Amino acid sequence: MSDERTMVEALNLALREEMDRDDNVMVLGEDVGADGGIFRVTKGLIDDFGESRVMDTPLAEAGIVGVSVGMALAGLNPVAEMQFSGFSYFAFHQIEGHVARMRWRSRGRFTLPLVIRMPFGGGVRALEHHSESREAYFAHTPGLRTVIPSGPRNACTLLKAAIRSPDPVIFLEPKAAYRAFREEVPEGLDPAQLDKADIRRKGADITMISYGAMLRRTLEAAETLAEEDGVEAEVIDLPTLAPLDAETIGASVRRTGRAVVVTEAPLSFGPAGEIAARIAEEAFVYLEAPVNRVTGWDVPMPFFAREQSYLPDARRITNAARVTLAY
Template identity: 55%
Template structure:
């Protein structure tokens, strides 16, 4: 990889895709901390189904990059035991839709051990999972069920939308003393490149990012939906003169309620964009946060622009299911024109 230097900071950077930034984050932390290990199906010799762990097996050996059987409950259960005894395991689920067999281990044990043991034990574990639709995958390969894990106390939930954030959020997740569900939007794994520092750095697991300043409406989103939200915002500014603020949540649990509320107080209108089904989705929690913190600033109903209350369809209807820029624009205009 070629390196560049930012003249303002003298920080060396590489131009990386999101999946390359994930791999760089793993490599950097494994180089600095021998307790960090990776385990999962095909993560070793094959480098993972999306090549997020490519080269790590050769660099760190089979004792730190462990190929496992196809047994998600066993993978996560083993990782919990490792975390309780001083290691920092990073189990990979090949797809979010494959996490269901491990759900009991995550919510019944990983999320509860600190509480159950009155602080005697913690579980410094990062469960990585590619998630979301848009790549024409078979059934169970395109799930977006982040709300399952946001609902569970004791878990942090993260979803980056840029390569820079992917490495920084992953680093912070690995160093966190409690379990983190790290959701990687595979639709944008290789969609674009970004300057990513070669050195180690953290993006805090607490702060949303304002991706675009605006005054007419706040759009809240995360992961792969950040890009179409930004496209919609730029189109509306050019075509309709609507000034859209785009807030990328980044960390889904805990939510950055201060940034969410402050943005809404400025604009008085909100739209929430996510690809998961609408009912019970994280968008409802964001809307409630706005209602509780800024009701008197509200000028229109809060709009949710989401996937449908149906399983992710196969190829021919996948683009219709996902919120595209055009559908996001329509939802924003409906709210602004109320």
């Protein structure tokens, strides 16, 4: 089999390899068993690992997360799936009230090596409630790690790292990137290092910061700027959104003096605002222009016929960078 994999296949490989490695690792959620998950991320796992480790659960998100909390504090390593991030709100009280706090509350007695995977974001022409980008809810919650892959390869290594983390991880999968492109993802990759930003393109003129499905569009904008404007943009991916690697961002902006932050999430009180604030703290005197935020609008995601009007695209990102460069 070729090592070229989609993100879905790469996630499946990560789950398979982690389940092979450690029989404490188990998968639970709606339709994750016989169906292999509605996006097929858990395809075939039930055949290889059985129903005791690949559990089709009743349709109840709080139950899935709450039961996972119990499994984790009793020594198992559950990987729970929320079918869409838009339904994780049913479980939000479990996430905020217990996932994020159990270690802290029990003073270290009960740790939660737990991963909650969920597809998020727009771009696949889905129904209402299936396309939001609400990572701020999780990133804002003390005690959680929020991890967001941007492509097949880091999806595989980040999921392995999330599963091996002794702390809970909210693992948001950009479903627009699930099958959009393939990367070389061989078997046996080492886990990624969490909490580290990833410089995906070197450049001296402007820093562009993004994550998830917006990374590809940001990289595309950077190529356009190079070709059409002769501008070299540095592009930073944030595979761990929270905790934020402000050092890497700050060091880059101190070199370039300009920054554009790109997210699908709505503008106000969102991740782009936090990143902009950290840039102000880390690189204020180096800034040649205000930090420019290119984000979703402060409205619910429109129904799918118009979802691309909501999402930042390469042209909008390129133009924002030009405004920042011309400031």
